[in-house]
Amino acid sequence: MPKEKEVTIYDIASALNISIATVSRALKNDPVVSKRTKKKIFDLAAKMGYRTNHFARNLRNQTTNTIGIIVHELSSNFITSVLAGVEKVTTEAGYDLIIAHSSESFSKEIANAKNLFDKRVDGLIASLSFDTKNLDHYKPFKEKNVPVIFFDRVEQDGKNTVVVIDNDKCGYQATEHLIQQGCKRIVHITSSLKRNVYAQRFNGYKEALSENGIPYDENLLIVHDLSESAAIESAMQMLKMNPLPDGVFITNDFVAAVVMRTLKENNIKIPEDMAIVGFNNDAICTLVEPALSTINYPGIDVGEVAARNLVNHLKGIGNIQNTNTIIIRSNLIIRNSSLKSEIIEKGKKKLN
Amino acid sequence: MPKEKEVTIYDIASALNISIATVSRALKNDPVVSKRTKKKIFDLAAKMGYRTNHFARNLRNQTTNTIGIIVHELSSNFITSVLAGVEKVTTEAGYDLIIAHSSESFSKEIANAKNLFDKRVDGLIASLSFDTKNLDHYKPFKEKNVPVIFFDRVEQDGKNTVVVIDNDKCGYQATEHLIQQGCKRIVHITSSLKRNVYAQRFNGYKEALSENGIPYDENLLIVHDLSESAAIESAMQMLKMNPLPDGVFITNDFVAAVVMRTLKENNIKIPEDMAIVGFNNDAICTLVEPALSTINYPGIDVGEVAARNLVNHLKGIGNIQNTNTIIIRSNLIIRNSSLKSEIIEKGKKKLN
DNA sequence: AAAAAAATTGTAAACGGTTACATTTTCAAA
DNA sequence: TTTGAAAATGTAACCGTTTACAATTTTTTT
Numbered sequence A, B: 001m002p003k004e005k006e007v008t009i010y011d012i013a014s015a016l017n018i019s020i021a022t023v024s025r026a027l028k029n030d031p032v033v034s035k036r037t038k039k040k041i042f043d044l045a046a047k048m049g050y051r052t053n054h055f056a057r058n059l060r061n062q063t064t065n066t067i068g069i070i071v072h073e074l075s076s077n078f079i080t081s082v083l084a085g086v087e088k089v090t091t092e093a094g095y096d097l098i099i100a101h102s103s104e105s106f107s108k109e110i111a112n113a114k115n116l117f118d119k120r121v122d123g124l125i126a127s128l129s130f131d132t133k134n135l136d137h138y139k140p141f142k143e144k145n146v147p148v149i150f151f152d153r154v155e156q157d158g159k160n161t162v163v164v165i166d167n168d169k170c171g172y173q174a175t176e177h178l179i180q181q182g183c184k185r186i187v188h189i190t191s192s193l194k195r196n197v198y199a200q201r202f203n204g205y206k207e208a209l210s211e212n213g214i215p216y217d218e219n220l221l222i223v224h225d226l227s228e229s230a231a232i233e234s235a236m237q238m239l240k241m242n243p244l245p246d247g248v249f250i251t252n253d254f255v256a257a258v259v260m261r262t263l264k265e266n267n268i269k270i271p272e273d274m275a276i277v278g279f280n281n282d283a284i285c286t287l288v289e290p291a292l293s294t295i296n297y298p299g300i301d302v303g304e305v306a307a308r309n310l311v312n313h314l315k316g317i318g319n320i321q322n323t324n325t326i327i328i329r330s331n332l333i334i335r336n337s338s339l340k341s342e343i344i345e346k347g348k349k350k351l352n
Numbered sequence C: 001a002a003a004a005a006a007a008t009t010g011t012a013a014a015c016g017g018t019t020a021c022a023t024t025t026t027c028a029a030a
Numbered sequence D: 001t002t003t004g005a006a007a008a009t010g011t012a013a014c015c016g017t018t019t020a021c022a023a024t025t026t027t028t029t030t
Helices: A009-016 A020-027 A035-048 A054-061 A077-092 A106-118 A136-143 A167-180 A196-211 A228-240 A253-265 A299-315 A340-351 B009-016 B020-027 B035-048 B054-061 B077-092 B106-118 B136-143 B167-180 B196-211 B228-240 B253-265 B299-315 B340-351
Strands: A066-071 A096-101 A123-126 A148-151 A161-165 A186-190 A221-223 A247-250 A275-277 A294-296 A325-328 A331-333 B066-071 B096-101 B123-126 B148-151 B161-165 B186-190 B221-223 B247-250 B275-277 B294-296 B325-328 B331-333
Touching: A009 A020, A009 A035, A020 A035, A054 B054, A066 A077, A066 A106, A066 A299, A077 A096, A077 A299, A096 A106, A096 B096, A106 A123, A106 A136, A123 A136, A123 A299, A136 A148, A148 A299, A161 A167, A161 A299, A167 A186, A167 A196, A167 A247, A167 A275, A167 A294, A167 A331, A186 A196, A186 A228, A186 A253, A221 A228, A228 A253, A247 A253, A253 A275, A299 A325, B009 B020, B009 B035, B020 B035, B066 B077, B066 B106, B066 B299, B077 B096, B077 B299, B096 B106, B106 B123, B106 B136, B123 B136, B123 B299, B136 B148, B148 B299, B161 B167, B161 B299, B167 B186, B167 B196, B167 B247, B167 B275, B167 B294, B167 B331, B186 B196, B186 B228, B186 B253, B221 B228, B228 B253, B247 B253, B253 B275, B299 B325
Parallel strands: A066 A096, A066 A123, A123 A148, A148 A161, A161 A325, A186 A221, A186 A247, A247 A275, B066 B096, B066 B123, B123 B148, B148 B161, B161 B325, B186 B221, B186 B247, B247 B275
Antiparallel strands: A294 A331, B294 B331
C-alpha cells in the first residue's frame, strides 16, 4: 500500500510554467495575483486534487492553528454541551480542537497540559479536575504567552481569566426556593468544597439559611463524589437523619436523580416529604418523576463565550488580559420535585 | 506579546558543540547514539525546555499521526462512550484525535470528510449521519489508501470495514421478550429505515412476530427522528390506536423515556397496560420509573475495537482490508418497564 | 603497532509551504 | 515613443526535523 505522492505547489507551478511564489499567493487568495492566473491556478489545483500541507504551512508560519481543551470527563452532559459550544466557535474561526480529559485525576491533568503544551496549541481552555491541587502545570503556557481560559471549575485568584456562573447566587436561589416551599431542614449534597463551584454554592446555601433565620446545621451537609454509588449513600445518610430533612439541594442533576430514586424506594414522597433541587438542567430533569427542579447552567453558552474570548484574543481583537471574570447567565427552574406550595394549596382547597 | 523563540535542536547542538543529526537521533532514542552523549543531550534539552516541533517532524516524515472521527452528534450518550473508547486507544498508541460532528446533516458530513481529508488524517472512523445518501465523500480516502472504519450506522455492502452489533438479533430479542411477557399488539418506534441499524432492528422485530404467529401490522410501525418532540408525537400516536397496543419496542432509550413519560401522563400503566423496551442502556434507564428494559449496546467497546483495528492497520499489524465486519457483543437487559409476567404471577397468587 | 571492523558522529539534502526583496510586465501619462 | 509608476511575477532564504551517506573515532584483531 504505497502512499500516493501528494500534489504540491511545485507541481502546479511547473505545470503552468509559473513560479511557486505565485501559486502560493494565489491559493491564499492574495489580491496581488491577477485574476487570470488565479483562475488558472485554482482550476488546475482542483483538477490535480491539491491539498495544502498544513505542516509545511504551520512550520513556516510558526503557528499551530490549534486550540486545546482540558475537561474532567466526557461523559457529562454539562461538559458535552460546553464542548459543543467551543467546537462551534473554534470551527467557525478555523481552528482545530484537541480534546483531552483528565478523568478527575490531577496527574492526568498535568500530563494533558504537558501534552497540549508540547503540541503547541495556540490557546487553551480548561476546567480543573476534582483533585487538582495547584495550577503549576499551566505556568509554561503563561511563560510562553499562550492564552489560557478556565471555565466552571476554576481558581478565582484574580490571576486567570475565568468563565463561570454566579454559583453563590445559584446556591442562594435554590435554597431560598426550598425555604419558600416551607422547608425547614434542608440538606445540601455536594462535592469537594475545595473546588470553587461547590464552595460557592455551599456559601449561597448558608447565606439563604441565615437570611431566613434558619441556623446552619453541619449535620445536614453531605460531601461526596458525583458517582451513582455515592449518590445512593448520600440518600441513605439522609434517611438516617432524625428528624428527617424536608428538603435537599443537590449540586448535580444526575446525583439528584439517583438520590430521588433512592428516597422514593424508601417510601419518601417527593416533594411532600422532601423537596429536591438539582443543578445543571440536564435532559434527565424532565424524565424523572417528579420532574426535577434545578439551576439552569447553559454549558453551550459557557463554551461559546470561552472560545469566543480566546479566539478574539488570538486574532488580536480584544485581550483576555484585561478580562478577569466572565459571568454567564443562569437561573432557577422550578419543577414538581420542589413544588410543595401547590400541594399545600391543594390541601387547603380540600379543607374548604 | 512577542512569541518567545523556541528551543530547537540547533540550539542544543551548538551549545554542546555537536551536530544536529546526533541531537535529533538522541532525542528519538536512537540506539546508535552513545549513552554518554545521549545523557548530555537529554539533560540539556530538559533544562532548555526543548519541545519537538511536530510540524517539522510530520512534514519531514510525511505522516500526520492523527486519526479523524466523524459522528452525528456529541450530545448522545452512546456516541460519547464510543468517543471515550476511541480516545483511550488512540492516545495510548500516540495518535491525535480530531473529532467532527455532522449534526445529522449529509452536507455537514461531506464537509467534515473533506476537512479531515485535507488535514490528512492517517485514518478515519465514521458513523453515518441520518440522511447520508451515499458514501462518495469517503472515496478520496480510499484513493489515497487512507483506511476508514465505519461503526454503528454503516453501509453494509461488503466494501467497507464496519464495527456493529447484531441489530437483527437485538430487535428479535427485544420483541420476543415482549411477546413472552404476553404482549400481542407490539408497536415499534424507530427512525429512518434507510439506515442499517433501524432497518435491521425492524427486521428482527418482524421476524420475532412472525415466528410467534403474530401477523405484522404496519399501523404499529412509527418512524420518526429521535427528538423529544418526535417522541411525544409517537406516544400520542400510540394513544390514538384502537385497540390500544400492549407493548412497544423503541430504538433509543431517550425516546423511550420520553414516550414512557407521555404515556404515563395519559394514565397508561407501565408495564401493566403497555410494556416498554428501549435500546442502548443509557444511564437514564435506571432513573426513570419504572426502570427501562433495554438492549445493552456498549459504546466504549465499539470505540475501542474500531480504534484498535485502525491503529493496528496503520502500524502494519493486521490489515482491515481482510476484515469486513466486526460484531460487538450486545444483550437484552430486562427491567421493570417490560416485566408483566411478575405482575401476572402476582395476579395469580391473589386469585389463590 | 598497524589494520580492519565497529561504533559514533557529521554533512547536507530533503519535506512543502511563506514572504522579503528583486525583477519583469503592463499601462497611463508625458 | 519614451518614461515612470503600478501591477504582477520570480528568486531564494527560511521554518525544524529526519536520514542517506560520508567521515571520524573507538575498539578489536592480527
